[in-house]
Every structure is written in structure tokens, then in C-alpha cells.
Amino acid sequence: MKSAMDRVNLARHKKRPTTLDYIKHIFDDFIELHGDRCFKDDPAIVGGIASLNGKSVTVIGHQKGRDTKENIYRNFGMPSPEGYRKALRLMKQAEKFGRSIVTFIDTPGAYCGLGAEERGQGEAIATCLIEMAGLKVPTISIVIGEGGSGGALALGVTDEIWMLENAIYSVLSPEGFASILWKDSSRSSEAASMMKLTAEDLKQFGIVDKIIKEPGKGAHDNPSKTAELIRSKLLMGLSKIEGIQRDTLLEKRLNKYRNIGEFSI
Secondary structure: OOOHHHHHHHHOOOOOOOHHHHHHHHOEEEEEOOOOOOOOOOOOEEEEEEEEOOEEEEEEEEOOOOOHHHHHHOHHHOOOHHHHHHHHHHHHHHHHHOOEEEEEEEEOOOOOOHHHHHOOHHHHHHHHHHHHHOOOOOEEEEEEEEEEHHHHHOOOOOOEEEEEOOOEEEOOOHHHHHHHHHOOHHHHHHHHHHHOOEHHHHHHOOOOOEEEOOOOOOHHHOHHHHHHHHHHHHHHHHHHHHOOOHHHHHHHHHHHHHHOOOOOO
């Protein structure tokens, strides 16, 4: 049985499929769109219009690199404010034209550099959260690797949240947790167990709606098979959500997030 830290390491595996890998295998006729119409394009978030079983959808996701050069270009999958503003622009466009939205979450967190803060990182994330909650089209998010903090949540206020079996979703990294709690990042394995960041934990808490099994040793072992599994789930999941009346859809979405975190003593 895999430990929580085993899941963390698999979520970070250097060969783990990225958003663009899944887009290539799951969707047809993907047209990538760029820029936030305010500052610049952010390669740490990719998005555009694609076709799924003959139906147009909007696809958005965090994007990491494969090697050092690409990771520098993609800022290791850590978006700046313009990335979130690009994502929101594409979501509002999807709403205007009645397209369902699929997001792929895979980031250690939003970029916290000086420039990002100066350009309104917190505001950009907060606006995504607010606007996503009220989108009048079906939305599904899938955590495919790391789901770190508000940088991940900014693409995750959706009708359903799914996770791959070896993905993680948490308020911060195990190393960060250990550094804050014990002033010792080497206790990250212990922290990972305490944080309840695995797909199984989050499904048990009612935060995640569905866990998608990974073939072999993990998604990196067979990317095309993993994509095939996601595609089959998406076809069924979107079909179900698209059949719900819009007012009911919004009510269900808002109730979902109101109920997360409730507990009784």
C-alpha cells in the first residue's frame, strides 16, 4: 500500500503526463488561445477550444515542463496573475457561447514573486474563485498531479472535482507544512500523512467527487491509457451535468462548496 509521501512523489514524477499531454490524447481539434488582454500570455496556464466526441468544450489547465529549459519557460507550472486572468477570460467566453469547461489542475502553487504580487496575484485568484462559482455552464476539474494552495483552487471551483489516483490536493506542500510546524522540512513524510492530501482522503471528506484509477505504476507508466480512462469518465460526467437545468446546476454548485469543511463536535 502506498504511503501519502509515495503519492506525493508520484504526483511530482518528472515523466508524469501534463495538461497538454492529456489534451492531445483526449480531445480533437484543440485550438490554443493566448493572453489575458491586459499584460501578456502566461505559459504556466494553457487553454483553448477543443472538441470532445463532436461537441465543443473549453479546456484550461496548469502546464509544467519536461526539462529545465521548458520548466523555466513554464515557470515550473506556477502561474502569474495574467495566467489566471487568461483562464477567466476563456471561462467567460465559454459561458457566452454555451460551452462546457474542463480544467486540469497541476501546480505546486501560484507564483509568489514580487512582480506577480505587484500585478495583483491575490485579486486575480480571488476573482477566479468568485466568477467560477457563478458560471452558467457545466464545469469539471481534474487534479492530475499536484494541487497546491490557491494556485490550484483558482481552477477548481467546479460542479465536480475529480482526482487521479496518485494526485494530491492540499493547502501547501508537505515540506512547507513541516517547515512551519516543526521548523524542519526533512519531516515532510510525516507531514504528508497528517495533511490528508491523497485522493482517498479527500474523497472520504466529500471534497472530491471521483477518483480515476491509474494504470501500472502510475499515469507516467501508460499516459495514453490514463487519458483513455479520463476521456470515458468525461463523456459520462459531462453528459450527466449538461442535463441539469442551469438554475439547479448553480444551486447544487453553491451548496457543494458551502458544505465543504462542515463538522460537528
